[in-house]
Amino acid sequence: MKIDFQETTNDLLKRIDIHSQFGARDIDSWMLDVLQLQKGLRILDVGCGAGKQCFSFHKHLDGKVEITGTDVSESLLAQAVEENEKRGADVKFHLLDFNQPFALPYDYFDLISACFTIYYAQDIPFTLSEMRRVLKSGGRLFTTGPMPTNKAVFYDIIKEATGKPIPPMPGSSRYASEIYGTMEKLFSKVEQHIFENPLTFTDVSPFMVYTRASMSEDRKLWNSLFITHEDFELVMDQIEKVAKARIEKDGSLVMTKVVGGFIATK
Numbered sequence: 514m515k516i517d518f519q520e521t522t523n524d525l526l527k528r529i530d531i532h533s534q535f536g537a538r539d540i541d542s543w544m545l546d547v548l549q550l551q552k553g554l555r556i557l558d559v560g561c562g563a564g565k566q567c568f569s570f571h572k573h574l575d576g577k578v579e580i581t582g583t584d585v586s587e588s589l590l591a592q593a594v595e596e597n598e599k600r601g602a603d604v605k606f607h608l609l610d611f612n613q614p615f616a617l618p619y620d621y622f623d624l625i626s627a628c629f630t631i632y633y634a635q636d637i638p639f640t641l642s643e644m645r646r647v648l649k650s651g652g653r654l655f656t657t658g659p660m661p662t663n664k665a666v667f668y669d670i671i672k673e674a675t676g677k678p679i680p681p682m683p684g685s686s687r688y689a690s691e692i693y694g695t696m697e698k699l700f701s702k703v704e705q706h707i708f709e710n711p712l713t714f715t716d717v718s719p720f721m722v723y724t725r726a727s728m729s730e731d732r733k734l735w736n737s738l739f740i741t742h743e744d745f746e747l748v749m750d751q752i753e754k755v756a757k758a759r760i761e762k763d764g765s766l767v768m769t770k771v772v773g774g775f776i777a778t779k
């Protein structure tokens with residue numbers, strides 16, 4: 514399955530910022546709680562983006578860890594390298610396209626993290642097999658992705674504003690259909706954890722910053738609602754009106770992120 518998706522640095526960083534400003538909980542604390550990491554591990558982060566999870570692992574383990582962050586986006590990797598230098602950290606960042614064989618040794622890593630990314634893979638069994646190959650025996654793969662009930666309010670507002678159905682989102686639909694089953698087939702054990710984070714908006718502006726960064730033309734997932742820049746702006750206006758009316762009526766808009774975390778052991 515070819516997914517026509519491209520993350521942009523700007524959009525990803527804006528969404529991360531809105532989550533940290535308006536969310537009640539911190540997803541990285543939850544991740545660290547669920548994973549219970551030890552110092553001295555070798556960690557591979559696949560689809561690392563600007564390095565968010567890499568830096569959380571590094572800080573949590575006081576730098577006593579070997580971390581390799583990988584992504585297909587040179588611009589996001591450049592951002593990660595810049596942040597690494599700013600922090601004086603020693604995370605290694607490399608280009609890696611998870612649709613191609615990984616140029617990495619067999620049985621090497623203790624942990625692979627792949628947060629909000631695996632569902633963009635063209636061939637899930639291939640990508641998961643490559644992950645399994647480079648994990649040590651007993652090593653763990655941690656993947657996260659949106660669950661079907663994720664940000665129901667957001668999709669409800671878009672439906673009301675446009676009068677159109679929401680196109681299938683690869684994250685929530687592929688976990689249920691392909692990813693979980695393939696992990697169960699390839700790994701000896703799979704555990705599921707759920708993270709819920711309500712984001713509360715009392716003003717429409719940050720909600721629209723999130724909406725624009727989530728539905729941005731560059732992300733190409735929303736082509737059934739808009740193709741041209743003018744159409745995109747029209748949809749943003751319609752969404753803003755609906756969101757504003759809800760905030761005026763209820764005093765706030767609460768959008769709950771519902772994320773699944775899956776730990777598969779080799």
Ligand SMILES: C[S@@+](CC[C@H](N)C(=O)[O-])C[C@H]1O[C@@H](n2cnc3c(N)ncnc32)[C@H](O)[C@@H]1O
Pocket residue numbers: 520525559560561562563564565566583584585586589609610611612627628629630633634
């Ligand atoms: C939603 S972002 C998540 C980034 C990071 N894990 C985080 O949570 O901040 C999805 C990431 O998947 C990456 N990605 C998409 N297709 C990829 C591929 N074929 N190989 C490697 N990374 C890919 C994107 O470049 C982007 O950085």
